[in-house]
Amino acid sequence: MNKLKETLESAFSDLQVSIPEDDRLTIIAPKDAVLSILSFLKSKGYEHLALVSCVDWIEEEEFELIYILSAYMQKDDEYTDKEKTNIILKTRISREKPECTTVIPIFKNAEPYERELHELFGIHFEGHPRLTPLFLEREYKIPPFRKDFDTREYVKKVFDEIPFVEDKIGQT
């Protein structure tokens, strides 16, 4: 894994690569470098995109996108501990204008993850073929997974406003 770390640091500038635990490699990268890092890692054998996730850092006014990669079993003596390694790629985008380029050209299975993030965090992925609703039935003014979405106020406004049928019968 140290070898991979050195290769990454030599191939890309302004990356922060660290190994916080065994079998885990964390890369903190700028937004523009994500595509090239992912394609580089894919060429190195990390072909499985396990997750695309997002964290809302509201005080820093930034979203953090997280890509988790791992490798399938294969006979390759260059990185012997590759099968066990998880690679976590983190990048920050601004909260004001949440836009990012899609990674579908490299990993096709990123499509539902990016749709989910578009729906729950309101992040626009450029080049995504269909950013249509995935899970939710209603429309929300603020996407519901953002930190400034007030669930209690929303519940009061929407679900608690609906009257009990027994009360309605009592009124008439």
Add this chain to the structure above:
Amino acid sequence: MDRNQLAKWLKAPAKMGHKYSLHAVYFCTGCGIIEVPPVITARWDAERFGVIPVATPRQANLFLITGYVSVKTLKAIIRTYEQMPEPKFTVGFGSCPINGGMYWDSYNTIKHLDKYIPVDGWIAGCMPRPEAIFVAVTHLWTLIDKGMADGYKRYRENYKYYRANQEQLYGTLEWPPLFPIEDKNE
């Protein structure tokens, strides 16, 4: 057949038929459905009580809501409930359909199921044990005997209010009203 119940059978055969052939629609919501496979299979054997799962709502008359109901699932629940032939009985299973349970401040889970469809009985608990389903079924027998399991009648009578609540949640509904809605104000 129990000889003690012979008088009941002769008096109201249809009611006794409803009681001992509760066919549950196999509709899964939330986490409570994990309790249902042991209930219907050999361990607890729900068929002792006449409860069997059926594949389609057209053949069913018992509707178990087995857990939290998201806004999207409620749409399917309403459509399934409206397809079931009368008489039909609804039982809310677990604390989430009662008042939201642990999802009481969720952005996407409805809090009170009985605002949208009528419910005949509740099983409280998170999760209720499989035995609780049988307690509920025997309670439901008592209610049917006394004519108190009248959710489907209430739905027919107060359909205006139920439909209004459903429309308030969804804006517009894609299906026409089940019963004619007459506006008494006009």
